[in-house]
Amino acid sequence: MTTTEHRPTAATPSSLHGTSHAPLAAWVAEVAELTQPDAVRWADGSETEWRGITDALVADGTALRLDPARKPDSFLVRSDPDDVARVEDRTFICSRDERDAGPTNNWVDPDVMRAELTGLFRGSMRGRTMYVVPFVMGSLQADPPMFGVEITDSPYVVASMHVMATVGADVLAELERREADFVPCLHSVGAPLEPGQEDVPWPCNETKRIVHFPEERSIWSFGSGYGGNALLGKKCYALRIASVIGRDEGWLAEHMLVLRLTSPRQEVHHLAAAFPSACGKTNLAMLQTTLPGWTAETVGDDIAWIRPDGEGGLTAVNPEAGLFGVAPGTGWSTNPTAMRAVSAGRSIFTNVALTDDGDVWWEGMTDEPPAHLVDWRGESWTPDAGRPAAHPNSRFCTPIHQLPGLAAEYDDPRGVPLSAVLVGGRRRTTVPLVVEARDWRHGTFLAATLSSETTAAATGEVGVVRRDPVAMLPFIGYDAGDYLSHWLAVGEGTDPARRPRVFCVNWFRRGDDGRFLWPGFGENTRVLAWVVDRLEGRGEAVETPVGLVPPAGALDLSGLDVDPADVTAALAVDVEEWRAELPEIEAWLDLLGPTVPQALHDELDGLRRRLR
Numbered sequence: 001m002t003t004t005e006h007r008p009t010a011a012t013p014s015s016l017h018g019t020s021h022a023p024l025a026a027w028v029a030e031v032a033e034l035t036q037p038d039a040v041r042w043a044d045g046s047e048t049e050w051r052g053i054t055d056a057l058v059a060d061g062t063a064l065r066l067d068p069a070r071k072p073d074s075f076l077v078r079s080d081p082d083d084v085a086r087v088e089d090r091t092f093i094c095s096r097d098e099r100d101a102g103p104t105n106n107w108v109d110p111d112v113m114r115a116e117l118t119g120l121f122r123g124s125m126r127g128r129t130m131y132v133v134p135f136v137m138g139s140l141q142a143d144p145p146m147f148g149v150e151i152t153d154s155p156y157v158v159a160s161m162h163v164m165a166t167v168g169a170d171v172l173a174e175l176e177r178r179e180a181d182f183v184p185c186l187h188s189v190g191a192p193l194e195p196g197q198e199d200v201p202w203p204c205n206e207t208k209r210i211v212h213f214p215e216e217r218s219i220w221s222f223g224s225g226y227g228g229n230a231l232l233g234k235k236c237y238a239l240r241i242a243s244v245i246g247r248d249e250g251w252l253a254e255h256m257l258v259l260r261l262t263s264p265r266q267e268v269h270h271l272a273a274a275f276p277s278a279c280g281k282t283n284l285a286m287l288q289t290t291l292p293g294w295t296a297e298t299v300g301d302d303i304a305w306i307r308p309d310g311e312g313g314l315t316a317v318n319p320e321a322g323l324f325g326v327a328p329g330t331g332w333s334t335n336p337t338a339m340r341a342v343s344a345g346r347s348i349f350t351n352v353a354l355t356d357d358g359d360v361w362w363e364g365m366t367d368e369p370p371a372h373l374v375d376w377r378g379e380s381w382t383p384d385a386g387r388p389a390a391h392p393n394s395r396f397c398t399p400i401h402q403l404p405g406l407a408a409e410y411d412d413p414r415g416v417p418l419s420a421v422l423v424g425g426r427r428r429t430t431v432p433l434v435v436e437a438r439d440w441r442h443g444t445f446l447a448a449t450l451s452s453e454t455t456a457a458a459t460g461e462v463g464v465v466r467r468d469p470v471a472m473l474p475f476i477g478y479d480a481g482d483y484l485s486h487w488l489a490v491g492e493g494t495d496p497a498r499r500p501r502v503f504c505v506n507w508f509r510r511g512d513d514g515r516f517l518w519p520g521f522g523e524n525t526r527v528l529a530w531v532v533d534r535l536e537g538r539g540e541a542v543e544t545p546v547g548l549v550p551p552a553g554a555l556d557l558s559g560l561d562v563d564p565a566d567v568t569a570a571l572a573v574d575v576e577e578w579r580a581e582l583p584e585i586e587a588w589l590d591l592l593g594p595t596v597p598q599a600l601h602d603e604l605d606g607l608r609r610r611l612r
């Protein structure tokens with residue numbers, strides 16, 4: 001298929017076809033009729049298209065081309081200062097029955113919401129081009145491929161989708177050949193242009209709605225152009241809608257990185273790890289091992305689709321083709337792998353700072369900031385400015401295949417076999433560096449009651465402790481208690497000999513003076529080495545009220561320049577702190593309500609008993 005342009009009019013909807021897939025053609029025609037774009041363009045995913053769209057973004061002032069010698073074929077984009085993160089308070093699960101959305105999601109009656117959205121989308125693309133982007137999450141060779149089609153009026157979203165997913169003509173051809181179902185993903189920035197009206201670099205609308213219809217498996221997103229609000233294959237499809245598909249089909253869509261570790265004895269283990277947004281997934285996925293003889297390879301950095309393998313185990317698939325990583329804190333010392341990937345070209349940087357020589361910078365990239373920058377709002381910046389140069393939720397968008405140390409299986413539709421699942425959060429206190437669950441049921445309890453301090457990845461207050469079950473609080477597409485029952489069932493449905501073991505980690509515990517007790521980043525190798533020791537039946541562990549913890553000496557600290565007292569403090573299970581946690585956990589399970597599996601209440605009773 002080649003790129004086609006049509007001038008839609010109500011009289012000639014057939015000019016919109018561009019595909020032999022009748023339901024897709026009908027949907028495209030219906031959306032064009034509703035949103036009234038100036039032109040409709042089918043994305044073919046080609047090099048020519050990438051060049052055309054990025055050139056146009058530069059020409060109209062949305063994007064700035066970075067110095068090709070430093071960041072080839074790469075761009076800096078500054079968003080509207082009020083459109084910088086996911087908007088959880090305006091994200092909805094519109095199931096037919098309110099109970100199916102559960103107590104953790106916003107819900108509106110689907111008919112009411114559809115009426116509201118129809119009003120918002122009416123004429124919303126006037127003066128703009130409507131792009132039709134066929135995409136697949138995961139491999140086009142999967143059986144079946146997980147198809148989606150995003151309709152958007154944002155060329156920035158089209159360029160980002162080129163990086164984050166497999167898009168274009170091949171996908172459309174396969175969708176047509178199979179006459180397959182697809183998830184319709186409708187997106188508008190909600191900023192129609194009247195004749196003669198000048199555009200702004202980042203059009204968006206104060207009114208924002210990120211809406212999922214789980215029974216219909218469709219997504220409507222209005223008003224935002226940023227990240228998970230707008231790149232609809234990611235959080236909206238691959239987590240919220242996929243979690244519903246997984247519930248119905250017996251698998252799990254999880255907010256997890258996937259990593260392959262090889263020990264010096266050549267033992268190979270694949271680990272998946274669920275950490276809330278901006279709590280270390282991308283960094284752990286690109287682990288630079290610090291113990292001799294260990295290697296780590298990235299399979300995925302944000303999302304894992306976990307399925308029974310038919311032989312008693314679980315496999316994990318990475319559905320994404322790109323990285324959409326938090327820029328601040330990603331540096332040559334903490335994550336050189338990511339730095340190399342983003343420097344290899346074809347990267348879109350959003351809300352980072354610009355250096356005087358046409359490169360990007362953000363807090364934590366280097367120890368010393370440059371003497372002068374243009375900050376994320378486009379204003380001149382010097383180190384004494386008293387404000388960050390990059391927005392805390394600024395991001396890089398980079399093809400995953402540019403990662404050094406990428407596992408060959410990163411796009412394998414068969415996935416990789418899982419040995420362990422880690423869950424973790426950002427807690428200054430209470431939660432030890434690592435604790436192993438006694439069994440899957442206890443692991444489900446640790447995952448269900450996971451807590452973390454909020455970050456800049458979503459709008460709202462930062463640093464507030466909240467429960468975030470399996471780091472999925474903002475992404476479960478149905479009732480959270482039902483989700484936890486499903487989690488329990490999928491794990492307990494495996495062969496005990498092949499069942500992944502569950503661990504809870506916390507890289508973010510702090511001392512009284514506020515410093516991190518554990519060095520983190522590459523040194524997390526030492527924690528993972530203990531995890532592998534446990535999997536191989538040799539690591540020592542001591543029972544504590546919250547689970548199994550490495551005793552002093554069980555973590556390999558050789559060559560590590562830290563105060564052993566800090567490590568002891570990072571590993572400590574403080575009974576008083578945990579007693580204070582009990583009412584929080586109890587209130588959380590109560591809030592989730594009657595669908596929470598009894599097994600989790602029993603686990604809470606057990607914890608309470610052990611803390612007495």
Ligand SMILES: Nc1nc2c(ncn2[C@@H]2O[C@H](COP(=O)(O)OP(=O)(O)OP(=O)(O)O)[C@@H](O)[C@H]2O)c(=O)[nH]1
Nearest residue numbers: 277278279280281282283326328329457507520521
């Ligand atoms: N102290 C400490 N900070 C870390 C560690 N790992 C990651 N971070 C910091 O945590 C922030 C977020 O890390 P990411 O790896 O981007 O988090 P993420 O989970 O991928 O975030 P999303 O992409 O939003 O889902 C960055 O500022 C990192 O520098 C660690 O081991 N220790």
Ligand SMILES: O=C([O-])CC(=O)C(=O)O
Nearest residue numbers: 086227228229235277457
């Ligand atoms: O979805 C986004 O905007 C970015 C992201 O990865 C997250 O918040 O977890």
Ligand SMILES: [Mn+2]
Nearest residue numbers: 281282325326
């Ligand atoms: Mn990430």
